[in-house]
Amino acid sequence: MALHPAGRPTPTAGVAPVAAVRSAGGTGTSATPCDAVAARCVLTAASSLRLTLADTSADLLSAHAVLPDGTIVLAVDAMSRTGGLLVAARGHRGAVHLDVTDLAPVAVRSRVRSRLRILGTARRFDPAALDACDPATVMSLLGLPPVALWAVEPDEVVLDRAADPVAVDLGAYRAARPDPIAVDEAAHLAHLTRCHRDVLDRLGALVDPAGSARVVPVALDAEGVVLRAERPGDHIDTRLPFTRPVTAGSGLAEALRTLLAQGGRVDLGSRRSISEAGGGGCLISDLHADETT
Known part of the structure; x- marks a missing residue:
């Protein structure tokens, strides 16, 4: 067969x-x-x-x-x-x-x-x-x-x-069992970057208040999102944990809204400077600016 x-x-x-x-x-x-x-x-x-x-x-x-x-x-x-x-x-x-x-x-x-x-x-x-x-x-x-x-x-x-x-x-x-969000990570991140730049900008302000870096989402799973602040010489990854694990793609919108409402709950211990360290369809529902406040 x-x-x-x-x-x-x-x-x-x-x-x-x-x-x-x-x-x-x-x-x-x-x-x-x-x-x-x-x-x-x-x-x-x-x-x-x-x-x-x-x-x-x-x-x-x-x-x-x-x-x-x-x-x-x-x-x-x-x-x-x-x-x-x-x-x-x-x-x-x-x-x-x-x-x-x-x-x-x-x-x-x-x-x-x-x-x-x-x-x-x-x-x-x-x-x-x-x-x-x-x-x-x-x-x-x-x-x-x-x-x-x-x-x-x-x-x-x-x-x-x-x-x-x-x-x-x-x-x-x-x-x-594979993380239900991580296995479709590429599609979710592409949709988030393409369609919800306003949300990313607001999340980016949580990890780079000065706005001096290019902030990009580089990882996503059921328990959080990782944002990368890129500068010419290095970059720092910061993980923003969700308040509870997301079990389906449709729950990502609410998880992101909660992150914004709570100011991100940034775990500074998860930040890592690379210069120092060496190194199916998307299910995210539409996020409108008035829904994330």
Whole structure:
């Protein structure tokens, strides 16, 4: 049964191998349940990933989906060289290496937010797995290219942010569910930037009262929005937390209105100067100026 997502390749050059985390002897930071959710979000929202088998790598565009238990489904032509290597790697623990780069979906510098690295075991996709899939997952599988499908069961999951890489607990990874807002982050941010510049300007005044920087929303999830104040030499990211988690895109409008009404509840501890640190359709309903006061 050949059952296809959409995008463009992402850079993965210079990414340390997963083994580097194992050999660190526990020097990395400890993973949290939030890391498991973040890993699932990065993987689910990605439009492309890099598949490495032995010493051969291939960028797969619009050719993967994620099952509810975290298994990654790849669409790879069995008659291609990559397909042949998958056949040879089938059943061998950790033989499949997947790299995903999480990029801020806006035109800013320093767009790389994290990298996700997975070692896994490849098997032929069993159509019986569809019985445990929700409608959205079934649709993502039906959208894959009409070639052979492979299921990759993760053996190791490593999330690499600006801090030390963290090895995500496999049980937590499998139990986690993607953030309902983060998976459609690009569409929400594009709509907010295109249609609600007045709201962004008012939110921007919360993090840059002097108005001396270009303020851009660079991240959005169920629990808050991150605004970046860009200056010629550096930039600072500030997270504005919502009063309560947003469970659907339609709730974002109310969450943003509440932020403005409360003066943003800015968590100054979440600000990070990069110069110092080194580094479906949109569901947002229309926001009118008189609704945000």
